[in-house]
Amino acid sequence: MKILVCISAVPDTTSKINFTADQKSFDTGGVQFVINPNDEFGLTRAVWFKEQQGAEVHIATVGAASVEPIMRKALAIGADKAFRIDTHPLDGFLVANTLSEHIKTEHYDLVICGRESIDYNGNMVPGLIANHCNFAFINTCTSLTVDGNKATATREIDGGSETLETQLPLVVGAQKGLVEESDLKIPNMRGIMSARTKPLEIITPSSLETLTEDLSFEKPDSKGAITLIDEANIDQLIELLHKEAKVL
């Protein structure tokens, strides 16, 4: 089985988000970038397939050279080969389109993307890829097994879950649950050393078409002051929620 894990570089979840003075873009100053958490769950599952079922695991990232450190980290976690698609990921369509171009040349059986990246929250890349490449698609995936050509997966739905069955080739939208948080792999020294010499190819995409454009960015208004209620006066909380906030 040949697997591609699509990886985004996103600000660490603890980051404070700021935009540039002209409000045209995200201010990356002082921001630590990490593997998108949803992608990391997918990567860990892919490495499990490699260890248990002998899969070959590639990763691909759309971005400038500045994303290479997180790609090396993915290689240190256990991926075999990396591809960097050399352009700025301006919208979900561009990302999916350039990844699909790569997927068609490498003939993967399984493509794993995070269900969304935690920066622009587009939640569209796996679906777009599935359609572009004519693969089956399972989103918000919380478990995945592959037996020959048959894949069985669990999908999180609102208020429950569903068990689904399909055939490879398949695109999966990964999220927490696909592997346990405690099973996420931290690269060891051997992994880090070997990652330095693993192949990282750079691809120039043939089309840079986008379907949407972010014109400007804003930060949310700062929050008004809290109303503190004495713990001996719980009735006051109920009254405020009823009469002032009107949510009871």
Add this chain to the structure above:
Amino acid sequence: MSVLVYLESENKAYKKTANELASYAAALANQLNTEAIGLVINNDQPEIIGGLNQIISVNNEALDTYTAEKFASLISVAFEKSGAQYLVIGSSADSKYLGGLISAKSSSGYIPNVIALPENIEGKTAFKRTVFTNKGYALTTPKTKRCIIGLSKNSFGSVRSDSDSRVESMILDVIDDPVSVISKSTVNGKATIADADIVVSAGRGLKGPENWHLIEELADVLGAATACSKPVSDLGWRPHSEHVGQTGKPVATNLYIAIGISGAIQHLAGINASKIKVVINNDPEAPFFKAADYGIVGDAFTIVPQLIEKLKAFKAENA
């Protein structure tokens, strides 16, 4: 160049989010001086949603079970046939599953997590959407002639309309889906994080899973869904499906009650779209107190049981 809105059904009836989606579509159509058309699949009473100029009702046994490829294909065909400029969809797990697929099939841009009607920026139609899990907003414009708008839950609100919508049946082909559903399990009779008006959430301050009966009891009184912080789900005290925050579920309820949750930046991002936030924590320095509307400093184990009793009395009085 109308506005088409896909209104999800469950067990042949509208899902709760349908009112808000129809309200948004009607307002968008009004702003564009055009018609709003609903698209409804396997619903016994499509006419009960008001405020739309027309409702297209599709009925087919093959659509009783939701699978994304099948639904996306059908909705894309309806989008094409209707000649609509915009397709509005919701933010449920099922609708988000459809977004990318319909975008590809209809060659139209998809703007998810939209929270308002469009505004004009330098002659372009820009939709305000949340990015960085509610830590920021982007104003995004479509570059395609047709566009899909994914409306964030509880962002626009519902407008009551007494005018009936005219229903027309439409027959559309249903494709075979490469993905099939083997089984489905849902928690019956309990509010879910996705559609509850109130969410009661707790963190490590609750000290252990054995104390969650307090949270469940409080949720029962309020008709609320239960949720938890990331450490609680990582420790296995509660299922992953209850984890709310940046890497878990987003919450956009009317009332979010956080008990024994300190308020890490990732958690606050995930719940920021909720309208009213209440925090109960014994640490007055907990960051949550800076992000909430109402707060009580004190021990959850003494406050929550009192709150349950007082809310029961309040509910009995206001029933």
